Amino acid sequence: MTPPTPTAARFELLFWSLTAICSFVTLVVLxxxxxxxxxxHHARDRGDAEPIRHHNRYEVAWTVVTFAVFAxxxxxxxxxxxxxxADTRETESPLEVSVTAKRWMWKFDHADGPREIDALHVPAxxxxxxxxxxxxxxxxxFVPKFRLKHDVLPGRASTLVFRVDTPGNYQLLCAEYxxxxxxxxxxxxxxxxxxxxxxxxxxxxxQPEGDTP
Amino acid sequence: xxxxxxxxxLRTASVVKAWLTxxxxxxxALLYLVxxxxxxxxxxxAIAVVRVELLTPEGDVVSAETYNRLFTLHGIVxxxxxxxxxIPTVLGNYLLPLMLGARELAFxxxxxxxxxxxxxxxxxxxxxxxxxxxxTGWTFYAPYSTRFSExxxxxxxxxxxxAGVSSIFTGLNFIVTTHQLRAPGLSWFRLPLFVWANYATxxxxxxxxxxxxxxxxxxxxxxxxxxxxxxxxxxxxPLLFQHFFWFYSHPAVYIMILPGxxxxxxxxxxxxxxxxxxxxYVAYSxxAIAVVGFFVWGHHMFVSGQSALGSLLFSVLSFMxxxxxxxxxxxxxxxxxxxxxxxxxxMLYALGVVALFTIGGLTGLFLATLAVDVHLHDTYFVIAHxxxxxxxxxxxxFLGGLHFWWPKITGRMYSERSGKVAxxxxxxxxxxxxxxxxxxxxxxxxxxxxSYPDSYTALNVVSSCGAxxxxxxxxxxxxxxxxxxxxxxxxxxxxxxxxxxEWRTSSPPPPDNFEVQPTVESPAYDYxxxxxxxxxxxxxxxARDPA
Numbered sequence: 001m002t003p004p005t006p007t008a009a010r011f012e013l014l015f016w017s018l019t020a021i022c023s024f025v026t027l028v029v030l031x032x033x034x035x036x037x038x039x040x041h042h043a044r045d046r047g048d049a050e051p052i053r054h055h056n057r058y059e060v061a062w063t064v065v066t067f068a069v070f071a072x073x074x075x076x077x078x079x080x081x082x083x084x085x086a087d088t089r090e091t092e093s094p095l096e097v098s099v100t101a102k103r104w105m106w107k108f109d110h111a112d113g114p115r116e117i118d119a120l121h122v123p124a125x126x127x128x129x130x131x132x133x134x135x136x137x138x139x140x141x142f143v144p145k146f147r148l149k150h151d152v153l154p155g156r157a158s159t160l161v162f163r164v165d166t167p168g169n170y171q172l173l174c175a176e177y178x179x180x181x182x183x184x185x186x187x188x189x190x191x192x193x194x195x196x197x198x199x200x201x202x203x204x205x206x207q208p209e210g211d212t213p
Numbered sequence: 214x215x216x217x218x219x220x221x222x223l224r225t226a227s228v229v230k231a232w233l234t235x236x237x238x239x240x241x242a243l244l245y246l247v248x249x250x251x252x253x254x255x256x257x258x259a260i261a262v263v264r265v266e267l268l269t270p271e272g273d274v275v276s277a278e279t280y281n282r283l284f285t286l287h288g289i290v291x292x293x294x295x296x297x298x299x300i301p302t303v304l305g306n307y308l309l310p311l312m313l314g315a316r317e318l319a320f321x322x323x324x325x326x327x328x329x330x331x332x333x334x335x336x337x338x339x340x341x342x343x344x345x346x347x348x349t350g351w352t353f354y355a356p357y358s359t360r361f362s363e364x365x366x367x368x369x370x371x372x373x374x375x376a377g378v379s380s381i382f383t384g385l386n387f388i389v390t391t392h393q394l395r396a397p398g399l400s401w402f403r404l405p406l407f408v409w410a411n412y413a414t415x416x417x418x419x420x421x422x423x424x425x426x427x428x429x430x431x432x433x434x435x436x437x438x439x440x441x442x443x444x445x446x447x448x449x450x451p452l453l454f455q456h457f458f459w460f461y462s463h464p465a466v467y468i469m470i471l472p473g474x475x476x477x478x479x480x481x482x483x484x485x486x487x488x489x490x491x492x493x494y495v496a497y498s499x500x501a502i503a504v505v506g507f508f509v510w511g512h513h514m515f516v517s518g519q520s521a522l523g524s525l526l527f528s529v530l531s532f533m534x535x536x537x538x539x540x541x542x543x544x545x546x547x548x549x550x551x552x553x554x555x556x557x558x559x560m561l562y563a564l565g566v567v568a569l570f571t572i573g574g575l576t577g578l579f580l581a582t583l584a585v586d587v588h589l590h591d592t593y594f595v596i597a598h599x600x601x602x603x604x605x606x607x608x609x610x611f612l613g614g615l616h617f618w619w620p621k622i623t624g625r626m627y628s629e630r631s632g633k634v635a636x637x638x639x640x641x642x643x644x645x646x647x648x649x650x651x652x653x654x655x656x657x658x659x660x661x662x663x664s665y666p667d668s669y670t671a672l673n674v675v676s677s678c679g680a681x682x683x684x685x686x687x688x689x690x691x692x693x694x695x696x697x698x699x700x701x702x703x704x705x706x707x708x709x710x711x712x713x714x715e716w717r718t719s720s721p722p723p724p725d726n727f728e729v730q731p732t733v734e735s736p737a738y739d740y741x742x743x744x745x746x747x748x749x750x751x752x753x754x755x756a757r758d759p760a
Contacts, residue, residue: 007584014584015579022576022578025575026575030568030571032546033549036550040553054494055490063536066536066539067536070532074581077528077582077583077585081521085521137357138451140516142659148587149587153452153518156518175592179357180281180348182277182661186666
C-alpha cells in the first residue's frame, strides 16, 4: 500500500532503512557469537594461541564506525523531522480545524462551518492545520496510517499540519494515557476527494448536527 | 553447638533476631533477595492478568478500571521494587566487599537501615495497592496524577520516595567502599568490571534519585494542597513534570542495566577462561553511560510540544549514549575469541543478555531517530524495546549472576541440567512474548490499551502465549535452586575456577569474609594462571542428580 501522506512516505523510507541496518548488525553479532562459541568451545583444541588483551586499532575502529553510523541515522531522522516542523509553521492557506480533546472524545470545529465528534472530514490533497487543546488531561492525536502523532495539552495549544493524498477512512487513536476509557477514545479521519468534500460541506450546512459518512 | 544452647523455640526467635539486626552485608543481601523476589512475583501476577485480557480485542476479562490499576501496579513494583534494587542490593551487597577484599561495606549499619527503609517504602506502596491501588501508570503524568486520578496516588508516592532514600543509602555506601576499602594492590584498573558497573550505578543513585524524590513530593503537594505546579488550570506546567520525571527516570534505565553489564563481564571471562578484551574501554564505557545518560531525558518528549531545537539536541545525545553500549557488546564478542568456552548455565544467560541487549539497544536507535519516534512513541514498540533491555538484559543478567555466585552464596551446586532448561525456556519465552510487540508498535497499537482494534489480535495472542512459557521458565529456578539447599555443602570454594577475590574464601564466606587479608598482585581476569578447563566434577554431579 502506498503511504497516504508525504510524512508517512518519509517515515517508511527511514524506518525500513533503519530496519535494514539494524537487522544486519544484529545478524552479524549473532552469527559472530555462535561462530565464536563453536570455534572456541573448550572441547576443541585451539592450539597455544594466546588470547588478545586489547588491540587499540580495533577498539578505535569500532568506536569510530559506530559513531559514524549513528551520526548518519541522526542526520536523516533530523532532516525528516525538520520537514515536519517546517510544514507546521510555513504551510500556506491550509484548511483550519480546531480540535478539542476531553475525556474521552475528540471534538472538531471547522473554521467556518460544521462541528463533528470523533470524526474529522477533510479533503484530499490540501494541507490541514489542526489547532489542538485539551479540556482536562494530556491526550495525544495519533493516526497510525499517517505515521503522525502529537500530544494535546491542557492550557497550551499544539499545532499539527498534514496533507493526505489518498482518500479513505483512517483510524484515529488517543496515544497518551488519559484514564478510564483511554483505549476507547478512538475516532476516524475521513479523507474525501475535493468534490465529495464540497458536497459533504453543503449537506452539513443544511443539517448541522448529524454525523454523516 | 554446645550443651548451653537455648531450647529450640528460643533459638528460632534468636535466629530471626540475628537476621533482623545483622550488619553483615551478606545477610543483608539475602534479606534483600527475599524481599525483591516477593515484589517480582506480585508484579508478574499483575501482568499475567493483563496478558489474559489482551487475548481478545474487547475488554472482557477485567474492567477498564481494574486493567489500568494492574498495569500501573506492574510498572511501579517492577521498576522501583525489583529492577532498580535487584542487582545492586543483592549481588552488589553480597559481592562488593568480597571482590574488594574487604571485611564489610564502609557503613554496615547504613546498609541495614537501607533495607528497613526499603521495606517500609514497600509496605506503604503495598498498603496503597491493597486499598485499591492507583491508575496513573508508573509515569505519574500530570495533571492526570495530580487532579483527575482517583487512586491512592499520595500513599504510593510516599512508598516510592522511601525506596529512593534506600537507593541513595546503598549508592553512598558503595561509592565510599570502593574508594576506601580496596585490598592492598587492588588499584582501580585491577577492579573487576562488576565493581566498575556498580560504582557507575551508585553515582546515578546519588545524583538522580533526589530529583525523583522532589518531583514525587511536588505531585503530592499539588494533589493535597491544590498548589499549582504542574496543573495549567492552577498556573502550573505539565511539561515541567515530564522534564523532572525523565531527568531521573532515564538515568534510572542505566541504573537497571549497568550492573547487569557488570555481571556479563564476570561470567563471559570465567567461562571463556581468558581476560576481558579491552578492559579500560569496558570500564570507561560504564562511566560514559552514567554521565551522558543524564543528558538524554528529552527523547521521551519528542511529541510533547517541547522545542524543536531541544528535540534535536536530545536526539543527537541519545545516539551518543548508545556508543559506549556498542563498545561493550563488541568487547564481549572479542573476549570469546581464542577463549576456551564452557557453556554452563551462567554462560547461557550471559550470551542471552548479549543477544537481547543488542536487539534492545538497536531498537532504541529507532526511538532516538526523531521522525521515526513521532510514529513509534507511546506504542507497543516502546514496550518491546525497554523489555528487551529490562527483562532480556537486566533480569537475565540477574539470573545469570545468581547462578554464577549461587555456589559461593550457599556452598551448594544446583542441578546444571535444570539450569540449562530454564535458561533456554526463558530465552525462547521472552522472544515469543516481546518480539510481536515490536510489530504491534509499528502497526500503531498504543500502550495502556484495555481494548484494541481487531487488527491487532493475532500478534497479541502470540505474545500472551509466549508469556506462559516465560512464566514457566521463571518458576523453574525457584524450584531447583531451593531444592539445592537440601544438598550437602560440597560446591567447594571455587567451583568455576574463577579469578575474583570472592573465590579465595570459603563458600559461604565466614562473617568477616577472609581469614587473612588478601592482597592482589595481578590484573583482573588473570585466567592465564588458572586451569584452562573448569574442573569436571560439576557435570558428574549433574549426572547423578535425578532432576
